[in-house]
Amino acid sequence: MTIGVVGGEKRIDDFDKATNKELFKRYSEKREEFIREELIKRHLYIAEILSKKYVNRGIDYDDIYQVACIGLIYAVDRYDLSKGYEFSSFATPTIIGEIKKYFRDKGWTIRVPRRIQELSKKINTSKNLLSQTLQRTPTVDELAEYLQCSSEEILEAMEASKVYAPHSLDVVFDANNDDKDINLAELIGEDDKYFTTIENNDFLEKNIEKLNSMEKKILRDRYFDKKTQFEIAKELNISQMTVSRMEKKIIEKFKKELKKIYN
Known part of the structure; x- marks a missing residue:
């Protein structure tokens, strides 16, 4: 990576080809704003991925994304390449x-309308009273009839109340015939695909840096630009068989690195 000056403005030769490590090294030394902006732009996908984890929790996605971007900016400014991670x-x-x-x-x-807040309180009180009378949990229609409102209003208030009374992941449920109780976290837990995406990006970025220039081009053309082996061979003035062999070689390199991680 080399720095040049054009019209009084600093630039990086082959800017798009500069690795993140090269840019972070340069930024740690010079703290140049244009490199900072490029690093932020390259890693916006992390902010986007993490923002999606928090949608449908009462705050607009755009607001969450803006906060995530602020966190990304803090991370770029504080990141220390010498730490090794x-x-x-x-x-x-x-x-x-x-x-x-x-x-x-x-x-x-x-902000939830005051009428909804008041209805939510009435629903909680009515549930207890009707449960004692009916010897079971009342239905939405029964609550609506008791409170002299529509079923839609009952459902709206019950949904809105979740914003103010979120359930703890440590809430324990009776497992019925099983001796072991179950908490809410066990019922709703799932694999985090977003963190997996970030890990995959890390793996690719780290191992692409180890490839030579021709291997990088073949990888980019084949899997990012969707070019055929024939098109790549013609562009590089080599045989299609050579492109095929190099592609297999790249895949084998990635496989070896994956084995190191999971063995």
């Missing part, structure tokens, strides 16, 4: 911390 490993908890902080500050200020 990948940027995303540092950025992820930094961004999540900013998002959670925003939810703590704003989550309970979500």
